[in-house]
Structures are given as structure tokens and as C-alpha cells.
Amino acid sequence: MTSGNSEKHITPVILCGGSGTRLWPLSRSTFPKQFLVLSGKTTLFQQAVDRIHGIQSQNIKLNETLVVTNEEHRFLVLDQLREMNDIKAKLLLEPVGRNTAPALTLAALQALDDYEDSILVVSPSDQTVQDQIAFRASLSDAVQIASKGSIVVFGVQPTRPDTGFGYIRYDKLENNYHAHRVINFTEKPDIVIAEDFIKSGEYFWNSGIFVLRASLWLEAIQNLNADIYEATLKSFDQKTVDTLFVRPDEALFKAIPSCSIDYAVIEKCPSSVFEVNMVKLNAGWNDLGSWDAVWEIGQKDAHQNVIYGDTFLENTKNSLIYANHKLVSVIGVDNLVVIETSDAILIADRNQSQHVKIIVDKLQSQKRQEQVLHRKVSRPWGWYDCLDEGKNFKVKRIQVNPGASLSLQKHAKRAEHWVVVKGVAEILCNDKKIILQENESTYIPLGYTHRLSNPGKDILEIIEVQSGTYLGEDDIERFCDEYGRN
Incomplete structure (x- = not known):
């Protein structure tokens, strides 16, 4: 496995956190930028997965993709993976955000549980790369270097003094596979230092894409940031597994210190026993950090x-x-x-x-919904779009995917009127089951237990008119929910 021509086992790791602040109002905390189509015809998340899968060849075997995301985004991830061909993935669900170092530690622990010591290709989910051929060439070099026991980072030629990036100072002498030894890292310097870095010509931007063995990451973080390693290991050891979802223990996870890969480990590596090499990435990389x-x-x-x-x-x-x-x-x-x-x-x-x-x-401090949600809100069963609202009423357009159901629920402060405009609806209202075709309607009285389902193979769309003294989304009591929501 260490020779240049032997088969390499690769585990793609997609870091899919993010709060959706820098590309507001298109990006929201419940629908952040990695799930948007901003370049090309697929989302940034889908592009990140596809980029790594493009390296598969006779000598490279791809393991199941590991996606580290939060509980709230799990169904967005699944929906976008379903749109891709032949992508097998497992989702590691963080109950709260703790930055990228704990996220990568979770992935490395899972990779070692699932396989022998594979090579992790670790990528953020919210970047774009224009030249896929150049990216795969750089990734192939990085895999060869990582297979011999090095941490590899992709460096990008800087185009301006930017304070939002980490900077890599590298030895200009080129090693095997077009690699350069990393001398040191500087994470997000001030503008004066960034300008000096650019003038010197000795620095590249840190892309945030890393390639390394799972065991090497765990060894490095255990030695260089033991608090994060031990706390993450405890949470992972108490995990629960539900089909595609892996959930570390919530209480133990919340105790993990929040820290990035760079601050926790990478910056400390050049003065340690852990070797870091840089491979230049000349592929039209952009982290889409602003409009x-x-x-x-x-x-x-x-x-x-x-x-x-x-x-x-x-x-x-x-x-x-x-x-x-x-x-x-x-x-x-x-x-x-x-x-x-x-x-x-x-x-x-x-x-x-x-x-x-x-x-x-400011929106967050005022608890404005425009920071959190779009008017159109994705749900695991489909979506709803709030068309209009006023005192004591709200009008929604609701789409339910084929074979999907909303939870069995009731409301304490509102009644609902439903009109089917497309497809067939199966409705449970208390103990009564109703089938509605297009242009038919029904009424759900306040306090009645009910469920809306789509039994057909086509999309179901209904118009819902809510009426009552309170119409907030928290006026819902769920009795049975196949998506694990409370």
C-alpha cells in the first residue's frame, strides 16, 4: 500500500457545517451556501463530493463518503446525495457546531472503524474549483505523498493580500510528486502582514483541503491538542447509529473545545515530528467567501x-x-x-x-426569521412556501414528495383548510381516513390529530389556509414522526 503503483484506499470526507452568513440573503442558517447552485448546474456540496470521486481509477479504490454535518441539515444532505449517481455515504451528525478539528476527528475515528487505515481526502463543502482535470492531477500527487506518511495541504497562489485566509510559507525546492515542504503557517494575518506575505512571493493561501491517513490525524491531534482528541473520542465511543446516521453523544460532544483544523493541529506541525507538505492547486479555486x-x-x-x-x-x-x-x-x-x-x-x-x-x-440580535429561514422552507418530506399571512390567518403552498408523509400531529391554536391542486392526498383526521383528488378539499379542526401523506408516485401539492389565534411553527405536537423529530 505504500508503493507508488499499489492500490490506494481513499475515504472522502466532506465537512458540511457552516451557518450561511456571508452569502445572505440567498444563504440562510437553515439553508447555507453549500446547498446552493452558485457555479455550474449542481450545488457546491455536490461539486465537492464529485471532485473527489473523479480520482477513482484502477489503482485508487474509493470507500464510502463520510459527510460531517449538523442534525438540522441531515435531510438536505440526503436529498442532494440522492440526486447524484452511485454515491454511498454515511452522515456523522454534530448536535452543535464545534468547528473543523472535532469534525475531522469524528471522521477519522469512523474511517478506522469502517476500514483499514485509509487515506482521508478532506474537503470543505462550500468551495468551487473551475478546472477539474488540474484538481485531479494535484489530488493524485497528494494521495501518493500522504500514502508515505505525510500530511498534505493544497496551496493556492494568492491574488491579493486577504485577511480571511490562512497563509502557507513553503520551501521552493520541489520534492517528489510536485510537493513542497511547509515551513510554517499563519492563520488570517492582519492586512499589513498579508501585504508583506504577498510581496515576498514565499506564501500561498491555505485552501482548507487536506490529504492524510486517518491514523496520522488521530496521532497528531492526540499529541498536539489532547483535549479535543479525548473529548471527541468519548463522544464518539457513546455514539448511536441509525441507518445512514451516526450520532455522537450529545452531552459529551457539547463539552468538546471548538477549534479549527489549522489552529488545533496544522499550525503546530512544522515545529513537531509531523511532516506537512504542500501541493500547489492551480485549478481556479475559490472559497466563495463573499458576493x-x-x-x-x-x-x-x-x-x-x-x-x-x-x-x-x-x-x-x-x-x-x-x-x-x-x-x-x-x-x-x-x-x-x-x-x-x-x-x-x-x-x-x-x-x-x-x-x-x-x-x-443585526437580524440575529433582533430574532428576525430572515436570518434563519427562507419563505420557502425545506423539510424531509418536501417543502412549504408561505404565500401570505395576516392577523389570524396564514396561506401556504405545500409539496409532499412521492411516498412521503408529514408527522402525525395536532395543533392547540389553529385549524387548517386543505385544497389539493396536484396529485393525490391521503389524510388521517382523528380516526377517519380520507383520499382527496385534485380540486377536492377538507378541513382539520383545531385540536384534531392528523397526518398528510402522498401515497402516489407523483408530487402532491396542496394549498393550506391556517386560521387561529396563533400561527407559529412551534404550535405542533408530534405523536409519530418517521424522521426522528420531536
Whole structure:
């Protein structure tokens, strides 16, 4: 397994956390940017999975993909994996966010449980890479180096002094497989230091993509950050397994210190016994950390505008215009970001789009739903879209996937009227079962136990009109839920 031509066993590890702040309002905490289509025709998460799977060859065997995500996003992950061909995955569900070092530790422990000591290819789920052939060539080199006992990081040629990235100082002497020994790391320096790094020509950006053996990561974190290793191991040892879901013990997981891979281990490696090598990644990498970055990778028109959706532009240049629901018309502007969603609009100078987090923080402090949810909300059974609401009423459009059911539930403060507009609905209302076709309706009185199901092979859509004194999503008592929700 250590010779250059022997079969390598690879475990893809996709780190799929993130709170969805930097690309608001399109990205929300319950639907963060990795689940959006921002480049190409698939989501950033799907692209991350697909990139690693592209390395499979006669000499490389891919194990089951490990996705580390949070409990809230588990069905989004499953839905997006189902859209891909022949991807077998296991989801490691974090009850709370503890940054990337505990996440990778969970993945390494799981990989050793499932297989012999495989090589982990560790990737964030919210980046984009334009040149897949170049990426796979760099990844092939990294796998060869990692198989011989080194930690490998992908370095990206910096284009500007950016304080949002980690920086890698590397030995310019090239080793086997186009690798360079890492001299040291500096995580997110201030602007003066970043400018000095760029001028020196001795630094690359840290892409956050790592390749290493599972056992090597566990050895490194045990030696360099024992608190994280021991706390994560305790939580993992008390895990529960439910089909595709692996859940570490919640109480023990909450006790894990929050720390990134870089701070916890990687920065400390060059002065330790753990060797780190850098492979250059010249493949059009971008971490999409702001709307300006989305503009950078977008397909531009003759006036350097990047346009999505239904738009009219006149005398406009260097701008990003994203129309999600409505027609957006822009006249006589330069260097703007305009993002339209059903419930929020962002207008910003493109050069200041990284400050969106300030708006998100204010929304969070005021407990505004626009920070958390879209008007259209994904659920494991489908989705609902809140069309209108006022005093004592709310109107929703609800889509239920074929064969799916909502939970058996009741409400203490509202009644519901349902009209089927597409498909066939099976409804349980107290002890009565009803089948409704298109253009038929029913009424669910306040306090009645009920369930909505789609027994057919086609999509079910209904219009729901709620009426009552309180219409919040927390007015729900579940009795039976196949998705494990309370």
C-alpha cells in the first residue's frame, strides 16, 4: 500500500457545517451556501463530493463518503446525495457546531472503524474549483505523498493580500510528486502582514483541503491538542447509529473545545515530528467567501456583469444581479451587488459585500426569521412556501414528495383548510381516513390529530389556509414522526 503503483484506499470526507452568513440573503442558517447552485448546474456540496470521486481509477479504490454535518441539515444532505449517481455515504451528525478539528476527528475515528487505515481526502463543502482535470492531477500527487506518511495541504497562489485566509510559507525546492515542504503557517494575518506575505512571493493561501491517513490525524491531534482528541473520542465511543446516521453523544460532544483544523493541529506541525507538505492547486479555486467572489467566478457579459434570473439592465457594469423570484431592473449603476429573494433584498457596493455578516448579526440580535429561514422552507418530506399571512390567518403552498408523509400531529391554536391542486392526498383526521383528488378539499379542526401523506408516485401539492389565534411553527405536537423529530 505504500508503493507508488499499489492500490490506494481513499475515504472522502466532506465537512458540511457552516451557518450561511456571508452569502445572505440567498444563504440562510437553515439553508447555507453549500446547498446552493452558485457555479455550474449542481450545488457546491455536490461539486465537492464529485471532485473527489473523479480520482477513482484502477489503482485508487474509493470507500464510502463520510459527510460531517449538523442534525438540522441531515435531510438536505440526503436529498442532494440522492440526486447524484452511485454515491454511498454515511452522515456523522454534530448536535452543535464545534468547528473543523472535532469534525475531522469524528471522521477519522469512523474511517478506522469502517476500514483499514485509509487515506482521508478532506474537503470543505462550500468551495468551487473551475478546472477539474488540474484538481485531479494535484489530488493524485497528494494521495501518493500522504500514502508515505505525510500530511498534505493544497496551496493556492494568492491574488491579493486577504485577511480571511490562512497563509502557507513553503520551501521552493520541489520534492517528489510536485510537493513542497511547509515551513510554517499563519492563520488570517492582519492586512499589513498579508501585504508583506504577498510581496515576498514565499506564501500561498491555505485552501482548507487536506490529504492524510486517518491514523496520522488521530496521532497528531492526540499529541498536539489532547483535549479535543479525548473529548471527541468519548463522544464518539457513546455514539448511536441509525441507518445512514451516526450520532455522537450529545452531552459529551457539547463539552468538546471548538477549534479549527489549522489552529488545533496544522499550525503546530512544522515545529513537531509531523511532516506537512504542500501541493500547489492551480485549478481556479475559490472559497466563495463573499458576493464579490461569486461575481469573480461568474460568466460575465460584455459590460462585466454577472446575471442570474429574470433581469433587465441598462447602462450597468461590473455588477452582480441575482433575481430569485421577481423581475429585477437596474439602471445606471456600477460595481453593485443586488440579490433578490422572496422575503429580502440586498443592495451593496461589490467591494464591501464581505460586510454582509453585519446585517446578519443585526437580524440575529433582533430574532428576525430572515436570518434563519427562507419563505420557502425545506423539510424531509418536501417543502412549504408561505404565500401570505395576516392577523389570524396564514396561506401556504405545500409539496409532499412521492411516498412521503408529514408527522402525525395536532395543533392547540389553529385549524387548517386543505385544497389539493396536484396529485393525490391521503389524510388521517382523528380516526377517519380520507383520499382527496385534485380540486377536492377538507378541513382539520383545531385540536384534531392528523397526518398528510402522498401515497402516489407523483408530487402532491396542496394549498393550506391556517386560521387561529396563533400561527407559529412551534404550535405542533408530534405523536409519530418517521424522521426522528420531536
